[in-house]
Amino acid sequence: MKYVTLNNGVKIPQLGYGVYQVEPTEAERCVNDALGAGYRMVDTAQAYHNEEGVGAAVKKSGIARSEIFLVSKIWISNYGYERAKASIDESLRRLQTEYIDLMLLHQPFCDYFGAYRALEEAYREGKLRAIGVSNFQPNHFIDLASNVEIVPAVNQVETHVFCQQIRSKEYMDEFGTHTMSWGPLAEGRNGLFANPVLKEIGKVHGKSVAQVALRYLTQRDVIIIPKSVHRNRMEENFNIYDFELTPDEMERIKSLDLAKSAFFDHNDPETVK
Ligand code: NAD
Numbered sequence: 001m002k003y004v005t006l007n008n009g010v011k012i013p014q015l016g017y018g019v020y021q022v023e024p025t026e027a028e029r030c031v032n033d034a035l036g037a038g039y040r041m042v043d044t045a046q047a048y049h050n051e052e053g054v055g056a057a058v059k060k061s062g063i064a065r066s067e068i069f070l071v072s073k074i075w076i077s078n079y080g081y082e083r084a085k086a087s088i089d090e091s092l093r094r095l096q097t098e099y100i101d102l103m104l105l106h107q108p109f110c111d112y113f114g115a116y117r118a119l120e121e122a123y124r125e126g127k128l129r130a131i132g133v134s135n136f137q138p139n140h141f142i143d144l145a146s147n148v149e150i151v152p153a154v155n156q157v158e159t160h161v162f163c164q165q166i167r168s169k170e171y172m173d174e175f176g177t178h179t180m181s182w183g184p185l186a187e188g189r190n191g192l193f194a195n196p197v198l199k200e201i202g203k204v205h206g207k208s209v210a211q212v213a214l215r216y217l218t219q220r221d222v223i224i225i226p227k228s229v230h231r232n233r234m235e236e237n238f239n240i241y242d243f244e245l246t247p248d249e250m251e252r253i254k255s256l257d258l259a260k261s262a263f264f265d266h267n268d269p270e271t272v273k
Helices: 024-037 051-061 081-094 112-124 138-147 166-174 186-194 196-205 209-219 231-238 247-254
Strands: 003-005 011-013 041-043 069-074 102-105 131-134 154-158 178-182
Touching (some): 024 051, 024 231, 102 112, 112 131, 112 138, 131 178, 186 196, 196 247, 209 247
Parallel strands (some): 041 069, 069 102, 102 131, 154 178
Antiparallel strands (some): 003 011
8 A cells, every 4th residue: 555645744545445425324334345455544524424334344343543544524514613623523423533534624615714723623632633625626725725724634626537637736736735536436427437548558457447547546646535335346446556557658548638527517507506
């Protein structure tokens, strides 16, 4: 496993396991499988309603808590300083842990400055080892990062071969904020699993399309959290460090970038209302 050092010195596995859309009743089994496959970072959120299952799997795994990196996110209904502060304690209780390794603000809506103050406070108290944001587009990200005391360690944004965040990553790098990809496989959108360029490159290395797409992001220093509820796919997505894409292959995959979301148009009132 490769580790990345965040802007406060904390080390995070570059590859983790995401549990978005994993049923609360399935979460414990899935995280148990993922830990068995070798994952040591799990990405959940208050809005996924499966923090309990994640916590239970970690607790029962027998793996030292210090070896597992837990990420969660505060949902917007818990924004504002007071509510965010209380919700961090609720997440700690649901995850059955004394600290969360990385806590993010899920979306840049409502009183997110107030919520971020609660993150900063919990960080200073040792309840959170690192703090950051998610889905902060350049306008929100630069505004927040320029006006808070603790610069976000991470911005978790949609990042995959069709939406590579090339420019966004450059300015996040300037703040020392790591880009963490959600949807690293674009949830299969835009025909990702049948993409001829990815298939051809995969063939050369004896690797699947998913492995090529994930490996590409890690070679761009992006942290990734692919999701699957199937143990064999969890293993497939985990086995990406035994090959390396050449500079030419990197360029070919770079050219797949459409530089726009495969999920939302942030400028379309219909998708954001
Ligand atoms: P993903 O890109 O990881 O795609 C997951 C889907 O791809 C699976 O449901 C499965 O259908 C398919 N898949 C996975 N591995 C495969 C394989 N090896 N072969 C074939 N098909 C495969 O999408 P995601 O779950 O949306 O994103 C990953 C994680 O990112 C989430 O679980 C969550 O933790 C996080 N996330 C965060 C946000 C946010 O707003 N911060 C939004 C979405 C997701």
